[in-house]
Amino acid sequence: MRQLLLLSLLFDVVVYFLVSTFLCGTQLFDSPQIMKLSQIQTPAALVDTVVMNGNIQRMQTYVSNLSANLRPHVKTAKSVPIANEMNEAGAVGIAVSTLKEAEEFFSDGVSSDIMYCVCIVQSKLKWAHDLIQKGCDLKIVCDSVVTAQHIAAFGVEHGHSFKVLIEIDTDGHRSGCPPDTSLLLDIAAALGDVHGVMAHAGESYMLSSPEALQAMAEQERSLTVLAAERLRAAGYACPVVSIGSTPTALSYLSLDKVTEVRAGVYVFFDLVMFNIGVCSMEEIALSVLTTVIGHQPEKGWVITDAGWMAMSRDLGIPGQPDFGYGQVCSAAGTPLHAVTMVSANQEHGIITCSDLDALKDHLGSQREGETVFSSVEHMSIVDLLPVGTQLRVLPNHACATAAQFPFYHMVNSSGEVTDKWERFYGW
Amino acid sequence: MRQLLLLSLLFDVVVYFLVSTFLCGTQLFDSPQIMKLSQIQTPAALVDTVVMNGNIQRMQTYVSNLSANLRPHVKTAKSVPIANEMNEAGAVGIAVSTLKEAEEFFSDGVSSDIMYCVCIVQSKLKWAHDLIQKGCDLKIVCDSVVTAQHIAAFGVEHGHSFKVLIEIDTDGHRSGCPPDTSLLLDIAAALGDVHGVMAHAGESYMLSSPEALQAMAEQERSLTVLAAERLRAAGYACPVVSIGSTPTALSYLSLDKVTEVRAGVYVFFDLVMFNIGVCSMEEIALSVLTTVIGHQPEKGWVITDAGWMAMSRDLGIPGQPDFGYGQVCSAAGTPLHAVTMVSANQEHGIITCSDLDALKDHLGSQREGETVFSSVEHMSIVDLLPVGTQLRVLPNHACATAAQFPFYHMVNSSGEVTDKWERFYGW
Numbered sequence: 080m081r082q083l084l085l086l087s088l089l090f091d092v093v094v095y096f097l098v099s100t101f102l103c104g105t106q107l108f109d110s111p112q113i114m115k116l117s118q119i120q121t122p123a124a125l126v127d128t129v130v131m132n133g134n135i136q137r138m139q140t141y142v143s144n145l146s147a148n149l150r151p152h153v154k155t156a157k158s159v160p161i162a163n164e165m166n167e168a169g170a171v172g173i174a175v176s177t178l179k180e181a182e183e184f185f186s187d188g189v190s191s192d193i194m195y196c197v198c199i200v201q202s203k204l205k206w207a208h209d210l211i212q213k214g215c216d217l218k219i220v221c222d223s224v225v226t227a228q229h230i231a232a233f234g235v236e237h238g239h240s241f242k243v244l245i246e247i248d249t250d251g252h253r254s255g256c257p258p259d260t261s262l263l264l265d266i267a268a269a270l271g272d273v274h275g276v277m278a279h280a281g282e283s284y285m286l287s288s289p290e291a292l293q294a295m296a297e298q299e300r301s302l303t304v305l306a307a308e309r310l311r312a313a314g315y316a317c318p319v320v321s322i323g324s325t326p327t328a329l330s331y332l333s334l335d336k337v338t339e340v341r342a343g344v345y346v347f348f349d350l351v352m353f354n355i356g357v358c359s360m361e362e363i364a365l366s367v368l369t370t371v372i373g374h375q376p377e378k379g380w381v382i383t384d385a386g387w388m389a390m391s392r393d394l395g396i397p398g399q400p401d402f403g404y405g406q407v408c409s410a411a412g413t414p415l416h417a418v419t420m421v422s423a424n425q426e427h428g429i430i431t432c433s434d435l436d437a438l439k440d441h442l443g444s445q446r447e448g449e450t451v452f453s454s455v456e457h458m459s460i461v462d463l464l465p466v467g468t469q470l471r472v473l474p475n476h477a478c479a480t481a482a483q484f485p486f487y488h489m490v491n492s493s494g495e496v497t498d499k500w501e502r503f504y505g506w
Numbered sequence: 507m508r509q510l511l512l513l514s515l516l517f518d519v520v521v522y523f524l525v526s527t528f529l530c531g532t533q534l535f536d537s538p539q540i541m542k543l544s545q546i547q548t549p550a551a552l553v554d555t556v557v558m559n560g561n562i563q564r565m566q567t568y569v570s571n572l573s574a575n576l577r578p579h580v581k582t583a584k585s586v587p588i589a590n591e592m593n594e595a596g597a598v599g600i601a602v603s604t605l606k607e608a609e610e611f612f613s614d615g616v617s618s619d620i621m622y623c624v625c626i627v628q629s630k631l632k633w634a635h636d637l638i639q640k641g642c643d644l645k646i647v648c649d650s651v652v653t654a655q656h657i658a659a660f661g662v663e664h665g666h667s668f669k670v671l672i673e674i675d676t677d678g679h680r681s682g683c684p685p686d687t688s689l690l691l692d693i694a695a696a697l698g699d700v701h702g703v704m705a706h707a708g709e710s711y712m713l714s715s716p717e718a719l720q721a722m723a724e725q726e727r728s729l730t731v732l733a734a735e736r737l738r739a740a741g742y743a744c745p746v747v748s749i750g751s752t753p754t755a756l757s758y759l760s761l762d763k764v765t766e767v768r769a770g771v772y773v774f775f776d777l778v779m780f781n782i783g784v785c786s787m788e789e790i791a792l793s794v795l796t797t798v799i800g801h802q803p804e805k806g807w808v809i810t811d812a813g814w815m816a817m818s819r820d821l822g823i824p825g826q827p828d829f830g831y832g833q834v835c836s837a838a839g840t841p842l843h844a845v846t847m848v849s850a851n852q853e854h855g856i857i858t859c860s861d862l863d864a865l866k867d868h869l870g871s872q873r874e875g876e877t878v879f880s881s882v883e884h885m886s887i888v889d890l891l892p893v894g895t896q897l898r899v900l901p902n903h904a905c906a907t908a909a910q911f912p913f914y915h916m917v918n919s920s921g922e923v924t925d926k927w928e929r930f931y932g933w
Contacts, residue, residue, distance in 0.1 A: 117629070120605075120629070120633065120933060121629070121933075122933055123933070154852060154853075176852055177853060178547075197799070197811065197853050198799045198800045198809070199799070200797050200799045200811065200893060200894060201894055202544070202547070202548070202797060203547070206547065223800050223801065223893055225892070225893045225894075226799075226800070226893055248802075251805075253807075253809060253849075253854050253856060254799075254800050254854065281851065370627050370629060371627075372625045372626070372627045373625045373649050373650050374650070375675075375680075375681075378678075380680075382625070382680060382681050384624065384627065387820075387906070389933075391818075391819055392818055392819035392820040392821070392903075392906055393819040394819070424680055424708065425581060425603055425905055426581075426603040426604060426624050427624065429680060465652070466650055466653055467627060467628055467652075478815075479814070479815075479819055482815060483909070483931070484933075485931065485932040504910070504912065504931070505910070505911055505912040505913070506547060506548075506549055506550070506816075506911075
C-alpha cells in the first residue's frame with residue numbers, strides 16, 4: 080500500500096505541474112524575463128504600458144471631475160489584466176458588447192457590475208439570466224416594445240425582474256428609441272420597471288473640431304436626460320442615466336443629471352481618434368510590430384510580415400486623413416511620416432516611401448548622429464529599410480486590430496517587453 | 507495512511523475529470539446532439555458540410571485530372587478537421603501562411619509535409635529549424651540574396667540543410683524574384699541548393715472572365731517553369747515547381763512541368779470568388795448566422811447582432827460588384843437579392859431592403875404558399891424581418907470572416923448543426 084500511495088502522490092505531483100502549466104493560461108504566458116523587441120516573433124501586438132495607463136488615468140480624471148462614474152467599455156482590449164487596470168483607476172463596473180464578454184469578465188472576477196450595451200433579443204435571455212443566477216449584476220438594454228414584452232414575459236416565467244435600460248437614439252447613428260416620442264413610454268409600459276436610459280453618440284466619429292464634439296456631447300447628454308425625465312414624469316424610477324463614446328466622453332462640459340459615462344477605445348486610442356482630435360499620435364498605446372521580409376526595388380516596395388490579418392481590414396473613416404493600413408513608425412515608435420503601408424495581403428504588408436531623403440535623415444538622426452547613410456549617394460528603400468528591419472504600425476481602429484491577436488506584448492518606456500497579456504475573442 | 511491514500515485517489519479522480527474536460531478543448535466542444543439553427547447563439551460561423559466537401563472534391567479532381575498534386579493552403583479554415591477532410595480527398599501535404607499554422611497542423615498530426623509560403627526572415631529560422639528537428643518536413647521560401655545567405659549561414663552553423671524554394675514573381679502582385687533575371691541565379695548561388703520554385707498569381711483576383719483567368723493561369727505556369735529550367739540549366743536540381751491561387755487553380759488548361767498546385771479559399775469560396783467567376787453563390791460554404799435585434803422603421807433599417815467584428819472589415823475588391831458587408835440570405839441560405847447589409851458597427855449590422863414587394867414574395871413563397879403576408883396592405887421591413895428573425899450573411903472574403911470565430915458550426919443539408927469544429931488564430 081505504501082508503494083501505491085507513493086505512486087499516487089507522484090502522479091499528483093506530475094498532474095499538479097501539468098495543470099498549473101497548461102490549465103492556467105495566464106500563468107503559462109507570463110514571462111518573468113524582460114525581452115528586447117528583437118527577441119519576439121512578428122507580427123505582434125505591442126501595448127505601451129505607460130501610454131495606456133496615462134490614457135486610463137486621463138479619462139477617469141475627466142469624468143470624475145464632472146462628478147459622474149466611469150464605466151469602461153471592455154470590448155476594445157478584451158483583456159482581464161487591462162480591465163483590472165481600469166478598475167484600479169476608479170472605474171465603476173464595466174460595459175460589454177457581447178454576453179461572451181460578460182461571461183468572461185464576470186467569471187474572471189473583474190467585476191459583477193456589468194452592462195450589456197447591445198439590445199438583447201429573446202434568444203439571449205436565458206444566457207443573461209444564467210449569468211445573473213451565478214451572481215452577476217447584469218444590466219440589459221432594449222429599444223423595442225416587442226423585446227420589452229419578451230423580457231417581461233421571461234421575467235414572469237422565471238420569477239425574475241431584469242434590470243433593463245432603454246436605449247435612446249440621440250444622433251441617428253444606429254439603434255435606440257427617440258427621446259421625445261410615445262414609443263419610449265410604450266417600451267416602459269411593456270417592461271413595467273425601468274432601470275435607466277442609455278445612449279451612445281456614435282456619430283461623433285464623423286467630427287473633428289472641439290466645438291462640434293462639445294455640441295454632440297451636450298446633445299447626447301441633454302436628449303438622454305430628457306428621456307429619463309419623461310419616464311420619471313410617467314412614474315418610472317429610472318435611476319440610471321448612462322451615456323458615452325470616446326470622442327464625446329472627452330468633450331463634455333457638463334454631466335448634469337448623468338450618472339455614468341461609458342467609453343472604450345480611449346484605453347489604446349488609434350488613428351481614427353487622432354483624426355477626430357481627441358488624442359495625439361504619442362497617446363496611441365497599441366501598435367503592430369512587423370519585420371521587413373523582402374523588397375521589390377524597382378517599385379520601391381518594402382514587403383513586411385504584417386498584412387491585413389495583423390492590421391485588420393479597417394482602413395479608417397472615409398473623408399478623414401488616410402493612413403493606408405496604419406502609420407508606419409520606427410521600432411522605437413517614432414512615426415515615419417514619409418512611409419506608408421499602402422497595401423496588404425493576408426500575411427504580407429506593402430510599404431512605400433514618398434521621401435527617401437526625409438527617411439534617411441530620420442534614420443540617421445535616430446542613430447545618434449552617426450553618419451551611417453550620408454556617405455552613400457543613391458540611397459534606395461532597400462538600403463534604408465533592409466530585410467530584418469523591425470517597424471511598428473499604429474492601427475486605424477484599435478478594436479479591429481487588437482481582435483486579431485491572442486496576446487498583447489506589454490512594453491515599458493525603454494521599449495522592452497515586460498509581459499504577455501492574454502485577450503479573448505469570439506462569441 | 508489508508509485515509510491519505512483514499513484522499514489522494516479522490517484527488518486523482520477529480521483531477522482526471524478536470525483535465526479531460528478542460529485540457530482537451532476539442533472534446534469539450536464536441537456536441538453529439540443535432541441542433542436547429544434557432545437553438546444556437548448568434549453571431550455564429552456556419553459551414554455547410556455538403557457544400558464544403560463538394561468544393562474540396564471539385565478542386566482535387568480538377569488538379570488531379572491535370573496530373574499534378576494538390577497542396578491545399580490551410581490558412582483559410584485554420585481548422586484541423588477541415589484540413590483532414592482535404593487530406594482524405596487526396597491532397598499531398600499542406601501550405602501555410604505562418605509558422606504558427608505549421609506548428610499547429612504538424613503537432614495535431616494533419617501532415618508533416620508543410621510548405622511555409624511567405625518569405626522567411628532570419629529571426630524565424632530558429633523556429634523553422636525547431637519544427638524540422640521535431641520531425642516536420644518543412645519547406646521554406648525566400649526571394650532575396652540576403653535571406654538566402656542567412657539561411658545558408660544558419661545551415662552551416664547548425665549542420666542542417668533547409669529545403670528552400672525560391673519565390674517567383676509572375677504577375678507583379680507582391681513578393682518574388684523575376685524569372686528571367688540574374689537575381690534568380692544569385693539567390694540560388696547563395697543558397698547552394700534549390701528545392702524548387704513557387705509562385706502565386708494573386709493578380710488573378712482582379713480578373714473576371716474565363717479567358718483572362720486562363721491566360722493568367724498559363725502565365726503563372728510558364729514563367730515558374732521558365733525559372734525552374736534556368737536553375738536546372740545552371741546545375742541546380744530544383745525538383746519542385748509549385749504554383750497556385752484559387753482563381754488560377756480552376757483555370758489551368760495544362761499543368762505541364764508543374765509538380766503541385768496550391769490553393770486555399772476554394773474550401774469555402776466567397777463573394778470575391780463569385781465575382782471573379784470561379785464559383786456560384788450556392789457553392790459558398792461559409793456564412794454568418796445573425797439575429798434581428800431591432801429596427802429604425804423610418805429609415806427602413808433592420809439592426810442585427812452581426813457587425814464588422816463578425817463579418818470582418820473586408821468589403822471585397824474595389825471595382826467588383828459591391829455586396830456591402832455580405833450577401834444577406836434567409837436562415838435556410840437562400841439569397842435575398844433585394845436585401846443589403848449596408849453598414850456595420852462592432853456588434854451591430856444595418857440591413858436595408860430596396861424592394862419590399864420582392865422580399866415579401868420571396869418570404870411568402872418560402873413558407874410553402876401560405877399567404878402570411880398578402881393580406882397586409884402597407885408591409886414594412888419591421889413586419890417582413892421582425893425582431894428575432896435569423897438571417898445568414900455570405901462573406902466577401904472567407905479568410906477574413908472565418909478568422910473572427912473560434913468555432914465553425916457545421917451544418918448538414920437539412921440546415922441542422924451537427925458539429926462544432928475548432929479553428930485557431932494568431933501568430
